[in-house]
Amino acid sequence: MSGICEGRVVVVTGAGRGLGRAHALAFAAEGARVVVNDLGVGLDGTRGGGSPAGQVVEESGPAGQVVEEIRAAGGEAVAHGGDIATTEGAASLIAAALETYGRLDTLVNNAGFLRDRMLVNLDEDDWDAVMRVHLKGHFLPLRHAAAHWRAQAKAGRTPVARVVNTSSGAGLLGSVGQGNYSAAKAGIVGLTLVAAAELARYGVQVNAIAPAARTRMTERTFAETMAAPAGGFDAMAPENVSPLVVWLGSAASTGVTGRVFEAEGGRITVMEGWRPGPSADKGARWTPTEAGETTRKLLAEAGVPGAVYGA
Template sequence: MSGICEGRVVVVTGAGRGLGRAHALAFAAEGARLVVNDLGVGLDGTPGADSPARRVADEIRAAGGEAVPHGGDVATTEGAASLVHTALETYGRLDTLVNNAGFLRDRMLVNLDEDDWDAVVRVHLKGHFLPLKHAAAHWRAEAKAGRTPMARVVNTSSGAGLLGSVGQGNYSAAKAGIVALTLVAAAEMGRYGVQVNAIAPAARTRMTEETFARTMAAPAGGFDAMAPENVSPLVVWLGSAASAGVTGRVFEAEGGRITVMEGWRPGPSADKGTRWTPAEAGDATLKLLAEGEAPGAVYGAG
């Protein structure tokens, strides 16, 4: 039986481990041909000794699928361009881009070095922008040549990007930026047949396993709600032609739960019709806050 991604060519960044690996395997199981990208770095972004992208590509091929590894740095122009080129050179097309690569350098703001800020924002936010830019340029050229694609992009944000997370100012800012990038890309690229969505997953990966080890017990033979494989079905569907018409949206995915996230919308408002005094502005604002909904708690604020 054919899968919902039969014949599609899918690129997944950061696919050597965790969520990215789960996504790549799930796409392959649905008939997709994969470019498996992973730079092979440690949790903090320092170079590693192995090639996880090759291991995952080998795993897909051993199961009867098609996959090639890519070890380039997608937060560089050369690496991102090479990623798209690898898909086109190997398979002759590109249908879906899943931006997933990332790492952590957690610090409280007063202890957060500039290098730690730059490194995390670079790999998460720039590492989304550059593959998206090069893939979108290809799809736009295809559309202008009369070959409008059914292209899909799935970006990876986080609950930290939606609510904030104590000790993760750099990560939270980058993940919030990915949401805004998703909305802009969806608006700009829709005319060329490109749909762009984002997920905010909760799963046990290298970046979260320490947190989950402190806060959650291991499953006792039942459903493992924190397994990264739980997130992948939504990603595969968003990356398939079956998701036609769904774009510019953000979804939380955790265990067996999928939630449509609804972002900033106008709440209570007051208009004096002329300039406020500071005291009047303060009184009006307090009344509006009393009428509005309280924001969600920042993760770790306790």
């Protein structure tokens, strides 16, 4: 195979199904060798497979099935069944790329699951579980990959490294019934911005996507509106998001870092985050009444924020 990722080694987490699977297949189609990570859990994170040791696994479970698809198409891939929200699992994931292929060029953080509840019904365990897989599951692989790339740069072999994180419209606007998920996905945006600034000196670019597609996590919520059409363009297919991810993960994206993109169907949008809006400076301390009156004037000049999903 040949393409814009020819010769690159790419790690994709949560790649056994949905968006992650689509990304892994798309990278392989563009010539990348792929480490396909998936723990094999259910939609809510309930264990249903994976490797307890967190090491490379053979053709079993969702990750192994994707590896078989890639190899059947003439590509190269290896499965990894470790829990990337643990230090051991994240370290073994990066080691899998280095030990199998001798290098690491791109990390796509995609793994996640849902524990949806309204805030008053949201248990602490459901909060912790979602934070763990989404936020910690982004941080730990990124940390271990970044340590490798920093060592490479310090040894005079500055990499052309790429990281693509997965946020969500819920993280940008909020989503009713998904306080834990929205908070985690917003945290991923903050992590992306910091990582882009800190790792640029080592040859690493870090971006995030906010995808919209039909996956296990969305099909129950949007069962009617996200159904695949009988014919024509399937706007909600996960495969529509992958071309942008592949480009961001390739050397062709040179100079693009610290950005968040929304991808849905045939549409790509550069998301513009918090920026200073209307402002007033008294030059001294406000009284509460003055602060309130001034704030109302500023709000009248400001743009209307986007609606929270489900509101």
